[in-house]
Amino acid sequence: MKYYGETQNTIELTERVEMSNSxxxxxxxxxxxxxxxxxxxxxxxxxxxxxxxxxxxxxxxxxxxxxxxxxxxxxxxxxxxxxxxxxxxxxxxxxxxxxxxxxxxxxxxxxxxxxxxxxxxxxxxxxxxxxxxxxxxxxxxxxxxxxxxxxxxxxxxxxxxxxxxxxxxxxxxxxxxxxxxxxxxxxxxxxxxxxxxxxxxxxxxxxxxxxxxxxxxxxxxxxxxxxxxxxxxxxxxxxxxxxxxxxxxxxxxxxxxxxxxxxxxxxxxxxxxxxxxxxxxxxxxxxxxxxxxxxxxxxxxxxEPFNDLLTEVVGETATALNRGTTLESTMDNFLLQALLESTGAQLAFSNGWRFGAPVIPGKITLNDLYNIIPMNPPVSTVELTGEELRAMLEENLERTFSCDPYKQMGGYVKRCLGLHVYFKIENPAGQRIQKIFIGKEEAKPGQYYTAAFVTMQGVPEKYGRNRKNSSELVIDAMRKYLSSHHPLSAELRGTYVVV
Known part of the structure; x- marks a missing residue:
C-alpha cells in the first residue's frame, strides 16, 4: 500500500476532491x-x-x-x-x-x-x-x-x-x-x-x-x-x-x-x-x-417531553465548568464540593469521566446538572485507610498513564477533593505517588478517613469499610449546594501535582 497525499485540513465541504480516474x-x-x-x-x-x-x-x-x-x-x-x-x-x-x-x-x-x-x-x-x-x-x-x-x-x-x-x-x-x-x-x-x-x-x-x-x-x-x-x-x-x-x-x-x-x-x-x-x-x-x-x-x-423540566434554572456559576483537563476539572470540583457539603466527609471522589458539555459562566439549568452526571446515582460514603487511599490512587494513575496502552482502562485521573497528591507521572506502576496530604497532614497508612463518592467508579468496592448509600441523589445534592453558593466558584485547586 502506498501513500502520496498529504493531509488537507482546509477542504471546503462543497469542494469536489480532485483525484485521478481511479x-x-x-x-x-x-x-x-x-x-x-x-x-x-x-x-x-x-x-x-x-x-x-x-x-x-x-x-x-x-x-x-x-x-x-x-x-x-x-x-x-x-x-x-x-x-x-x-x-x-x-x-x-x-x-x-x-x-x-x-x-x-x-x-x-x-x-x-x-x-x-x-x-x-x-x-x-x-x-x-x-x-x-x-x-x-x-x-x-x-x-x-x-x-x-x-x-x-x-x-x-x-x-x-x-x-x-x-x-x-x-x-x-x-x-x-x-x-x-x-x-x-x-x-x-x-x-x-x-x-x-x-x-x-x-x-x-x-x-x-x-x-x-x-x-x-x-x-x-x-x-x-x-x-x-x-x-x-x-x-x-x-x-x-x-x-x-x-x-x-x-x-x-x-x-x-x-x-x-x-x-x-x-x-x-x-x-x-x-x-x-x-x-x-x-x-x-x-x-x-x-x-x-x-x-x-x-x-x-x-x-419536547423533557423541555419544561430541563430548562429550570437551578443556580448560577462564576466558574466555567468543563472536563477538559486530565488531572482535575472545574466541573468535577463542583460535583465534589456538593458531595463534601452533603455528607460532611473529609474526602470526596468521582470517576474521571470525559463526557459532559461545558457550562459557561451564568445561569445553570437542571439540564446542565444531568449533563454532568446523567445517571444521577445516590451520594455514598465509605471509610478508607491511608494505605487503601494510596493503593486506590496508584491503581487509577496506572489505568490512566500506563506505558502499556492495553493497561490504560479509565478516563481521566480520578477526581478528588480534600487531599493533595504529589506524584511522578513517569514512574512504574505502584511507585508514582510521592506524598499524599489530607489538609496539612500527611496521610497515615493505618488511619481511617471518611470519604464521599458517587458510583463504584468513584471508590471501587474492594476498598474501604462501612460503605453506605444515602437517601440523597447527587442531582439533589448539587441543587442544594447551588442554593447556598451563588454564584458558584469551583476553580482548580492543584489537587494533583506532577513533580
Whole structure:
C-alpha cells in the first residue's frame, strides 16, 4: 500500500476532491457523541486559555453528511459508539429517544461502549430497532462463548467492496458496574482480528478494510502495530481531536473529538486495492450550519417531553465548568464540593469521566446538572485507610498513564477533593505517588478517613469499610449546594501535582 497525499485540513465541504480516474471513497466518522441531541457549549483552546462556543446536534450532523454525499456519493458514515448515553433524555428512555434520529442520518455501521449502561439486554433491544448493524469482534456470551454481534459486514460502494469491522470497548467488564456486562464478556480483540482480516481479504475479496473501534487512541495504535491488514482505523473513546491522521505502518488512523461537535472526513483514492492518495478534514459542527429539517423535527419531538423540566434554572456559576483537563476539572470540583457539603466527609471522589458539555459562566439549568452526571446515582460514603487511599490512587494513575496502552482502562485521573497528591507521572506502576496530604497532614497508612463518592467508579468496592448509600441523589445534592453558593466558584485547586 502506498501513500502520496498529504493531509488537507482546509477542504471546503462543497469542494469536489480532485483525484485521478481511479476508485474513490469518502469515509465520515462520528465518535463519542454521547446523546447530545442539539446545540451545546463546547470548549476550544486558544493560546493559554479556553474559549467556548456552541456546536453539534444531530440535525446539523445530518446536514453536513448530506452535503458531503452530494459531492462524494461513494461514501460511508460510521459511528464509533458512546452514542446512547450522556444526556437526560437518553438516560430516561434507555436510549430509545435516539432511535428515530439515528435511523434518519444515514449511518452504515457502529460499535459500542456506554451503550451497555442500560444492560446488555436493553441494548440488544435498541440494536434491533436500528436500521444499520452493530458490529463487535470482541463481545461473547458467557455461556456459549459465541459472539453476541456480527464481527463485520461487507458494503458495496461505487464498485468497491469495503469490509467494516467493529471493535467495542474492552473495559466494560473490567472497570464498569457489573450490570453493564451481565451475561457477556469482552476481549481486546487482538486474537480475533487476524482471522477476520484473512476472511475479508481472501474469501470476501474486499478492496479495503475499515476498523470501527472504541478501544481508545493509544490502544488502537498499539493494536495496529501488532496486527497487520487494517487499511483505515476510525478510533473512538478518548475524545482526541485529530486535525491530521496518524499513520501506523500502512494504516490511517483518525479520531474526531466528542459530543457530536466534530465529524471526521477521510477521502481516499484506490488503485488495484492500494490506497494511492488520501485527504482528511476535522469538521467542526458549527452553530451556523443550517440543520436538516427532517432530523431537526425528530430532535424537537424527542426533547419536547423533557423541555419544561430541563430548562429550570437551578443556580448560577462564576466558574466555567468543563472536563477538559486530565488531572482535575472545574466541573468535577463542583460535583465534589456538593458531595463534601452533603455528607460532611473529609474526602470526596468521582470517576474521571470525559463526557459532559461545558457550562459557561451564568445561569445553570437542571439540564446542565444531568449533563454532568446523567445517571444521577445516590451520594455514598465509605471509610478508607491511608494505605487503601494510596493503593486506590496508584491503581487509577496506572489505568490512566500506563506505558502499556492495553493497561490504560479509565478516563481521566480520578477526581478528588480534600487531599493533595504529589506524584511522578513517569514512574512504574505502584511507585508514582510521592506524598499524599489530607489538609496539612500527611496521610497515615493505618488511619481511617471518611470519604464521599458517587458510583463504584468513584471508590471501587474492594476498598474501604462501612460503605453506605444515602437517601440523597447527587442531582439533589448539587441543587442544594447551588442554593447556598451563588454564584458558584469551583476553580482548580492543584489537587494533583506532577513533580
Amino acid at each position: 476508485n474513490k471513497l469518502t469515509i465520515i466518522q462520528m465518535n463519542d457523541s454521547h446523546a447530545y441531541f442539539d446545540l451545546h457549549q463546547e470548549m476550544f483552546w486558544e493560546g493559554d486559555h479556553a474559549v467556548y462556543r456552541k456546536a453539534g446536534g444531530y440535525a446539523r450532523i445530518a446536514a453536513l453528511v448530506k452535503q458531503i454525499r452530494a459531492v462524494s456519493p461513494n461514501c460511508l458514515f460510521c459511528d464509533c459508539g458512546d452514542t446512547f448515553q450522556g444526556t437526560f433524555p437518553a438516560q430516561k428512555t434507555q436510549g430509545k429517544a435516539l432511535i428515530p434520529i439515528l435511523n434518519s442520518i444515514g449511518i452504515d455501521a457502529m460499535t459500542a461502549h456506554w451503550e451497555f449502561a442500560y444492560s446488555p439486554e436493553v441494548f440488544q433491544q435498541r440494536v434491533a430497532e436500528l436500521n444499520y448493524p452493530m458490529l463487535a469482534i470482541n463481545i461473547f456470551d458467557k455461556v456459549t462463548n459465541k459472539p453476541v454481534y456480527p464481527s463485520y459486514i461487507v458494503k458495496e460502494v461505487g464498485g468497491l467492496r469495503i469490509g467494516l469491522v467493529g471493535l467495542a470497548s474492552n473495559i466494560i467488564d473490567k472497570t464498569m458496574p457489573p450490570s453493564f456486562s451481565e451475561g457477556i464478556y469482552f476481549t481486546l480483540g487482538k486474537d480475533e482480528l487476524p482471522p477476520v482480516i484473512t476472511i475479508l481479504q481472501i474469501v470476501e475479496k474486499v478492496d479495503l478494510i475499515i476498523l470501527i473501534s472504541h478501544l481508545g487512541f493509544p490502544q488502537d495504535l498499539k493494536l495496529l502495530s501488532e496486527v497487520q491488514g487494517i487499511d483505515i482505523c476510525l478510533s473512538g473513546h478518548t475524545h482526541n481531536r485529530l486535525s491530521e491522521p496518524v499513520l501506523i505502518g500502512k494504516t490511517i488512523v483518525i479520531q474526531s473529538g466528542c459530543h457530536g461537535s466534530f465529524l471526521g472526513r477521510l477521502d481516499v483514492e484506490l488503485n488495484d486495492g492500494q490506497i494511492i492518495d488520501y485527504r482528511h478534514q476535522l469538521i467542526e459542527v458549527k452553530a451556523n450550519t443550517e440543520p436538516d429539517p427532517t432530523v431537526e423535527k425528530l430532535v424537537k419531538e424527542a426533547l
